[in-house]
Amino acid sequence: MTPPRDDEVEISVFGPGYGESVLIHVGSRRWIVIDSCLADDRRTPAPLKYMSDLGLDASTDVCAVVATHWHDDHIKGLSTILDVCAGADFWYSAALTYGEFLAFLAVHDNQPTKLDRGGTEMLKCINLMNASGRRTKRLLEDTLVAEWPAAKLAHGLATRLLALSPSSKQFDQFLQVIGAELHALPLKAKKRLTAGRNDLSIASVLEVGDLSVLLGADLENCQDPDLGWAAVIHNRSGKGPKSAAIKIPHHGSEGAHHDKVWSELLAVDVVSVVTPWSLAGKRLPTETDKARISSLSKEAYITAGSPQALKKRYPQAVTKHFRTSRVEIESSLYRCGHVRIRFPEANSGKQKIELFNGAAKF
Amino acid sequence: MALHSLTRQDIFNSRYKEAVYSGERTADRDATVGYIEGYQLMSRCFEGIERHNVASDEPDSVADHRASNNPSKRLQLIDNLVASMQVRASQEMPLNLGVRSLNPLMEWEGSVEGIEGDEFVARLCNVTTGELLPTEAARFPVSDLNDVQRENLEVGAIFRWVIGLQRLPNGNKQRVSELFFRRLPAHSENEINATVESFAIQLDAREWDDAPSR
Numbered sequence: 001m002t003p004p005r006d007d008e009v010e011i012s013v014f015g016p017g018y019g020e021s022v023l024i025h026v027g028s029r030r031w032i033v034i035d036s037c038l039a040d041d042r043r044t045p046a047p048l049k050y051m052s053d054l055g056l057d058a059s060t061d062v063c064a065v066v067a068t069h070w071h072d073d074h075i076k077g078l079s080t081i082l083d084v085c086a087g088a089d090f091w092y093s094a095a096l097t098y099g100e101f102l103a104f105l106a107v108h109d110n111q112p113t114k115l116d117r118g119g120t121e122m123l124k125c126i127n128l129m130n131a132s133g134r135r136t137k138r139l140l141e142d143t144l145v146a147e148w149p150a151a152k153l154a155h156g157l158a159t160r161l162l163a164l165s166p167s168s169k170q171f172d173q174f175l176q177v178i179g180a181e182l183h184a185l186p187l188k189a190k191k192r193l194t195a196g197r198n199d200l201s202i203a204s205v206l207e208v209g210d211l212s213v214l215l216g217a218d219l220e221n222c223q224d225p226d227l228g229w230a231a232v233i234h235n236r237s238g239k240g241p242k243s244a245a246i247k248i249p250h251h252g253s254e255g256a257h258h259d260k261v262w263s264e265l266l267a268v269d270v271v272s273v274v275t276p277w278s279l280a281g282k283r284l285p286t287e288t289d290k291a292r293i294s295s296l297s298k299e300a301y302i303t304a305g306s307p308q309a310l311k312k313r314y315p316q317a318v319t320k321h322f323r324t325s326r327v328e329i330e331s332s333l334y335r336c337g338h339v340r341i342r343f344p345e346a347n348s349g350k351q352k353i354e355l356f357n358g359a360a361k362f
Numbered sequence: 363m364a365l366h367s368l369t370r371q372d373i374f375n376s377r378y379k380e381a382v383y384s385g386e387r388t389a390d391r392d393a394t395v396g397y398i399e400g401y402q403l404m405s406r407c408f409e410g411i412e413r414h415n416v417a418s419d420e421p422d423s424v425a426d427h428r429a430s431n432n433p434s435k436r437l438q439l440i441d442n443l444v445a446s447m448q449v450r451a452s453q454e455m456p457l458n459l460g461v462r463s464l465n466p467l468m469e470w471e472g473s474v475e476g477i478e479g480d481e482f483v484a485r486l487c488n489v490t491t492g493e494l495l496p497t498e499a500a501r502f503p504v505s506d507l508n509d510v511q512r513e514n515l516e517v518g519a520i521f522r523w524v525i526g527l528q529r530l531p532n533g534n535k536q537r538v539s540e541l542f543f544r545r546l547p548a549h550s551e552n553e554i555n556a557t558v559e560s561f562a563i564q565l566d567a568r569e570w571d572d573a574p575s576r
Binding site: 030064076115138280314317319326328331 | 425428443466467468471473483484485487493494495496497498499500501502503518520525537539541544546547548549551553554558559560561562564568570571572573574575576
């Protein structure tokens with residue numbers, strides 16, 4: 001593998017079947033990491049492994065690390081990334097600057113278990129940054145995460161990464177709900193399931209001259225026009241170039257699809273990248289989701305295919321037990337696929353798409 | 363006299379329940395061993411109760427404990443029962459003879475992600491191989507759970523799933539699948555307020571600089 005040229009923009013999307021991470025090269029060896037998932041060794045964060053394979057020094061080349069939200073499938077290995085990327089700022093939801101929300105994460109994740117918890121990892125990240133005196137920064141809609149004037153980067157184009165969500169109304173509602181739940185006794189130390197909480201997720205847009213890439217995180221739709229994608233569309237329509245590529249939000253689910261995102265924010269010949277999600281027979285994207293995304297995209301890609309078979313991982317005595325028991329069990333181990341889009345000339349819209357480690361076209 | 367008022371729930375309420383999870387604080391391999399030893403101890407307790415329910419040779423003082431319905435005395439009764447069983451085990455029979463034992467083939471830690479009709483869905487992490495991330499996901503039938511397991515089943519609950527071969531008192535072996543749910547601790551209002559306060563103090567001490575990264 002060879003690293004991108006200094007004047008080349010790159011978007012790399014990693015996804016191991018449960019989890020995702022986006023790595024951006026904005027030019028001149030300046031990189032941004034958005035979320036974290038683990039590589040095939042299940043120890044090393046996928047963006048760090050990739051940068052190491054390219055011969056790059058993440059400790060100096062990464063300028064910003066963004067946590068779109070604290071769910072398990074977006075945050076595995078994030079504290080390792082922050083530890084290694086010593087020169088990076090850490091951007092996270094402004095909700096995490098409220099004591100009540102931090103306490104909410106702490107009491108719910110305080111279980112006697114070895115299993116990783118998203119909230120625990122987030123608190124670990126914050127503690128790591130605090131201990132080292134490094135900068136942590138707060139995100140809401142319209143926050144400028146990173147910005148370079150045209151002269152600063154080799155491609156000579158003004159570049160910025162802008163947060164599109166959550167809306168201030170969503171932010172206020174979320175903190176009210178959290179406050180109420182935190183004080184509703186008895187409060188057990190158990191993992192909080194976070195269905196319906198993705199609307200606090202941080203979607204963002206990368207703009208490099210006339211090139212735009214929409215990064216959907218896990219943002220979903222809400223009935224309220226001031227929340228979710230409706231709020232983003234209201235805020236962004238007609239501003240900036242339409243995006244040539246999109247990291248599809250929330251693993252391609254129907255609940256994260258909004259027609260106006262496609263008609264008002266994305267170019268007609270948009271390239272889509274989806275990271276899958278699975279849980280005991282439920283999978284995202286569904287076949288219907290794939291058909292919808294394919295029909296709306298010039299090309300659509302998914303980062304991971306099928307999980308590793310149980311019979312290859314367990315002795316016969318164990319798989320025999322699986323077959324005879326009434327428990328339906330399925331493997332959650334996938335290869336961490338990688339979809340790489342390089343823009344050799346950002347303003348011309350030319351793209352070079354490459355697939356690695358099981359990633360595939362729809 | 364039968365100790366029919368002493369139930370499995372009493373065992374779960376006693377410190378011997380903790381023995382099941384005692385291995386948690388040690389290395390992975392030791393965890394499995396500790397876990398199984400705890401399981402065997404609990405099996406002995408259960409069998410002890412059953413044995414006492416049949417035999418009627420306990421002194422009156424035990425009946426007094428039972429009749430008192432005093433939780434601490436009930437726990438004391440269990441302590442006495444375990445102590446007498448340990449003595450009997452060492453004097454009368456070699457280990458694993460006459461009691462059930464479980465030889466684990468594989469063990470997972472699970473987290474309940476949802477309950478759907480007669481099934482609950484969980485992510486599983488194979489602790490036998492030292493994994494720290496989910497390796498499987500599974501659907502378990504709720505109807506297979508006993509009363510104690512159902513009492514602890516809720517979204518967010520964590521449990522151990524052990525599959526293996528169990529040696530029965532008659533020496534035969536059978537394939538078994540056992541679930542052990544954790545009893546989740548609850549936080550008091552004071553604890554929650556103190557946690558909020560400690561984070562608020564940390565946050566107040568911070569200076570924020572939200573300028574764009576470069």
